[in-house]
Amino acid sequence: ELAQRMSERAVDVVKFFMKQGQMMKPGDIIDADTAELVATEFGHTVKRVAESDIEEGLFNIADNPEDLVSRPPVVTIMGHVDHGKTSLLDAIRHANVQSGEAGGITQHIGAYQVEKDGQKITFIDTPGHAAFTAMRARGAQATDIAILVVAADDSVMPQTVESINHAKAAGVPMIVAINKVDKPAANAQKVRTELLQHEVFVETMGGETLDVEVSAKTGQGIDKLLEAILLQSEILDLKSNPDRTAEGVVIEAQLDKGRGPVATVLVQTGTLMPGDILVAGNEWGRVRALVDDHGVHVQEAPPAMPVEILGLQGTPHAGDRFAVVNNEARAREITEYRQRIAHDKAVARSAGQRGSLEQMMSQLQNSGLKEFPLVIKGDVQGSIEAVVAALDKLGTDEVRARIVHAGAGGITESDVSLAETSGAAMIGFNVRANPQARAAAAAAGVEIRYYNIIYNLVDDVKAAMSGLLSPER
Numbered sequence: 001e002l003a004q005r006m007s008e009r010a011v012d013v014v015k016f017f018m019k020q021g022q023m024m025k026p027g028d029i030i031d032a033d034t035a036e037l038v039a040t041e042f043g044h045t046v047k048r049v050a051e052s053d054i055e056e057g058l059f060n061i062a063d064n065p066e067d068l069v070s071r072p073p074v075v076t077i078m079g080h081v082d083h084g085k086t087s088l089l090d091a092i093r094h095a096n097v098q099s100g101e102a103g104g105i106t107q108h109i110g111a112y113q114v115e116k117d118g119q120k121i122t123f124i125d126t127p128g129h130a131a132f133t134a135m136r137a138r139g140a141q142a143t144d145i146a147i148l149v150v151a152a153d154d155s156v157m158p159q160t161v162e163s164i165n166h167a168k169a170a171g172v173p174m175i176v177a178i179n180k181v182d183k184p185a186a187n188a189q190k191v192r193t194e195l196l197q198h199e200v201f202v203e204t205m206g207g208e209t210l211d212v213e214v215s216a217k218t219g220q221g222i223d224k225l226l227e228a229i230l231l232q233s234e235i236l237d238l239k240s241n242p243d244r245t246a247e248g249v250v251i252e253a254q255l256d257k258g259r260g261p262v263a264t265v266l267v268q269t270g271t272l273m274p275g276d277i278l279v280a281g282n283e284w285g286r287v288r289a290l291v292d293d294h295g296v297h298v299q300e301a302p303p304a305m306p307v308e309i310l311g312l313q314g315t316p317h318a319g320d321r322f323a324v325v326n327n328e329a330r331a332r333e334i335t336e337y338r339q340r341i342a343h344d345k346a347v348a349r350s351a352g353q354r355g356s357l358e359q360m361m362s363q364l365q366n367s368g369l370k371e372f373p374l375v376i377k378g379d380v381q382g383s384i385e386a387v388v389a390a391l392d393k394l395g396t397d398e399v400r401a402r403i404v405h406a407g408a409g410g411i412t413e414s415d416v417s418l419a420e421t422s423g424a425a426m427i428g429f430n431v432r433a434n435p436q437a438r439a440a441a442a443a444a445g446v447e448i449r450y451y452n453i454i455y456n457l458v459d460d461v462k463a464a465m466s467g468l469l470s471p472e473r
């Protein structure tokens, strides 16, 4: 590749190395210093390109405040299993499909938009915090508002708490939807009280978090929930510039047998149009068609609109960010660079270069942070409480453990991605990780530590934390 870039013959480069006493063949990897030396020897002028230069200007082109206009909010529904996330998403969608509407039946493309009082709201169609966190792990913040669904007959459960912690970690405001109020066993007040223990103070109890009683089954309260979303969105004052090249995030992507790679993207700023050339994660393509959540081909997708795009060369990942670029050459340059970086990272990870407690510690030390973030899973609530209490005691004025999340049950993929996004250590107390979580941890370079004796766990964390203390003490 070096030879090619210098427009020299590969054999001449190999010969040069031979003269230096090094046996090299095309495809062997040399470091930047060596490459610079070789290029200089061949009489070329070297300009080192920093990693950031290649992607320069790709994202976050600054907008003038006067170009910003209001955009719809993007909402994710989270909560415990069986509390009615899917039912609620369906109820909202169906309440909104007017008969005779273009396309009629909605298509599942990963996100959909509804209208309330002439204002649009975008819902991410994959319920739960797993998808939410997977996106954050890729650096994308797609959600403006999280709906926390709690079944009124079951109240706060472990995944309710997980969802709260995920939303808090992401700094996304919540709206509590107390669901299943049609059931005789429903006790909405119990839900509100139990939420207090997790520092969610709902409005009806004098707090700031909006809460709405709903039934996904009867449709009761759905309208109110949509109103609450619009109210929250007004408070957030969400704005973006529709008159520029589009940027956003990939919600879903798959390889379709007939249509090739298909990705659902959420436009976050700018307007996406057919013919645009875009880069999404490690892939690129020219938009051949845009299809909305009714299966209708559209000519443009403004901010907060989810659309399927056809025409990509490969399949990006959910959570990848995308941006429109000027031309194909630039798209190729960026994606080739990214593919190379991804490859290098994978190599580095397989060599186990990241993720140990010690390494994390030194990273934290460099960042000057005096908190030690932890995600803890344990066998039973009692043992978790004991672990958390013991860790709390370790805290000093200078450094303390910050429990991003602690919950009962085995370590899942979503725990791993929460640990990854929060830069936290992942700890299992008397529990193991499931295979998906292990695979995710390996891919993300997150080390999972297992303990069955509290003393050992606390001791390790203590050792790691003492490394965070200022050296002069």
Ligand code: GDP
Residues within 6 Å of the ligand: 079, 080, 081, 082, 083, 084, 085, 086, 087, 088, 127, 179, 180, 181, 182, 183, 214, 215, 216, 217, 218
């Ligand atoms: P998810 O796991 O959170 O997505 O929950 P689902 O939407 O699959 O709902 C779980 C179960 O609760 C299903 O059997 C639903 O029919 C039922 N369900 C959901 N919402 C309501 C509701 O408002 N009232 C009643 N009675 N049942 C509901």
